[in-house]
Amino acid sequence: MGMAESILLTIATAATPLLIAAIGELVVERSGVLNLGVEGMMVMGAVCGFVAAALTGSPWLGVLCGILAGALFSLPFAFLTLNIATNQVATGLSLTLLGLGLSSMIGESFVGSPGVRLPNLFIPGLTELPLVGRLLFGQDPIFYLSILLVFAVTWFLFKTRTGLTLRSVGDNHASAHALGIPVIGYRYGAVLFGGACAGLAGAQLSLVYTPQWVENMTAGRGWIALALVVFASWRPLRVLAGAYLFGAVTIGQLHAQALGLGIPSQLLSSLPYLATIVVLVLISRNRRLTMINTPASLGRAFVPDR
């Protein structure tokens, strides 16, 4: 395996959790809900995925548990913000705090235990191709799922009736209600999907990226995913670009640190954030397009008048 290929592989592995969590949050925000609990749902997915895999020995069961944990953990948020119209920002923040605490408690006895890694794909002949073989045909299943997810969500949002309805709910919930669209039902669906995605992203961390459990192992990735959604102006393909850019600069600066270029390491560590923000701001400088894609009722509680 060449140097370039191994760098590209690490970039994909680093970008995948950001991509999955951000795509999930994108659907949530397109429905008009701002869930700041991504970090919390992600860390819950990581710990539950790891524990399930460690107890049963099956990483597949671990992935499934991670997804379920994320979705389940988003339920209280959905109930509070949608049914009793609490403030979405505050509720999302508490979800993150709760998730960080709860995951530490659940995973306490698993710190340092050996992990189970999800196996990589292996197709005889194809995977052994030089340069692109490992990249295209030899990665873990979650990588393929993440790419599939981007295109599936794009198709869903812009080509299906349900997707159109979801966007309409995010644009103007009062009008959607007046048309007879079940606003709260759609938002429940979106929040649960976002939770499942965050859970999957967490499971990727503890079953693929670094197959072990460490407290707070999401390390702020949930927040980066949230920022990616905004800077990508709520468009799935831009989220893909942003996630990979972030992954690339993260890996690149690690290599730069190893080479010892004499640049302060703190500056290098901040580079992925800077680069992603600059590039995404540049591509979203068309204000008109950004405004059109911004869900107009984002973060506003919906209370139907009866």
Next chain:
Amino acid sequence: MVFVQSSAETAGPNLLEVRGLTKIFGTLKACDGVDLTIAKGEIHALLGENGAGKSTLVKMLFGSLEPNDGVISWNGEPVTIASPSMAKKLGIGMVFQHFSLFEALTAAENIALSLQADTPLSTISAKARALSYSYGLPLDPEALVGDLSVGERQRIEIIRCLLQTPDLIILDEPTSVLTPQEADKLFETLERLRAEGKSILYISHRLDEVRRLCDRATIMRHGKVVGHCDPRQETPSSLARMMVGSEVKNAERPPSAASGEEILGICGLSRKPAGPFSMPLKNIWLSVRAGEVLGIAGVAGNGQGEFFEAVSGEARQEAGDAIRIRGQQAGRLGISARRLLGAAFVPEERLGHGAAPRMKLSENLLLSRHRTDRKAFIGTGGFVKSGAIQSAAQRIIKAMDVRKSAPDPEAAALSGGNLQKFIIGRELDRQPALMVVNQPTWGVDAGAAARIRQALIELARGGSAVLVISQDLDELFEMSDAIAVMHNGELSKPIPIAEATLEKIGLLMGGAEPGHVHVSAETA
């Protein structure tokens, strides 16, 4: 006035029958035992002042509000309409007064959302285009709604409703954003639908339309039905009397006393669009002289809001001489500086823009006048003279006959009309040399509207310049000495009131060349 015992005289089967419908918000009975019957194939008018309960009633019929009491029968069967989707299943369609469109979606997508779930998305564009032409309301299905004018949005609302082929169509003030010509086309469509056996419930403030179009009328006041009549047998003033319960006087306009001195001069004002959905202003020239009332007509969303912001100083200009107030360059000045030059401004949005909703009237007075009346309201050391403010607030309340529940209530506690009287009075109290008002009587009932118009005319006759931006043509004809029309961000030359006709103004509103009405168009 012919009083008809509800449903007793209508021969055919009734499509809709409502008995004793009541809706209570807190302690207010918005609808109090309302009876209403609509026969098949009739256009039924629902009349009443603001706050009479018309919108509450139709919202209950459309399932977006739940009645506290009463029975709704549809084709003779009692029904419970629990949601808008149920209303649609029964065959009730509604065109809302406040738009219920999605700005970030295209016209076709907006229409698709209210059609049957099995309609393929790809065919909707063609269907919408065909239907829009057949009803004389042409429409580009691929356009983003946010980019469309208010009149075009109204067309989408109407077509969306018609595509569902409802048996009963509820129209809530459909013509308030249409030009007279567009409204004519709508009436033809409605008459065609009536001939097809559809029923229409028509809510409007425009009594001429009601007399022309409607077969029967139900009149509401304070949440109760106060009468039924055949509008074709009535005059606009007799209908108005039934709605208000007392005589409504038109404002008196003594001959103009324009002295010729220019108070507001606008020279080549242009403005880039402020947001993705806002209108640019294109090279506007205007002069308002002392003693005159100048009206600006136009269909909503043609740049009036942007124009008001530019004149009031909410949006400053790069060139100082684009706007001159009493000869001084004011283009680069902010609101307070322009006020100090003797100008006063009343924006369109009362709550949140004209007044801070949760603050008392006296506090709102201080907010807008602490710079211009510094000596009167602010004492030594920057302390507020609350006594002086209180007495000024009471003076305004008395002068404008503001009706309120407490001595100094919060702005949000007042009804729209009374708050508007206070806001106008607050500016008039300064005796400004220039008064700029955007939509002075929007959503204000007839009595308060007459009071406001009279006060503005009196201000002008006292030697001030008054600029009124309004969508209400009757109001502009009643008040103005000259009317200019804004269309697509451009302003026509002012037409002196003696030469202005409804047709001329209507054509300009629809986009005829600014200032030059063609002879052929005039006779059309």
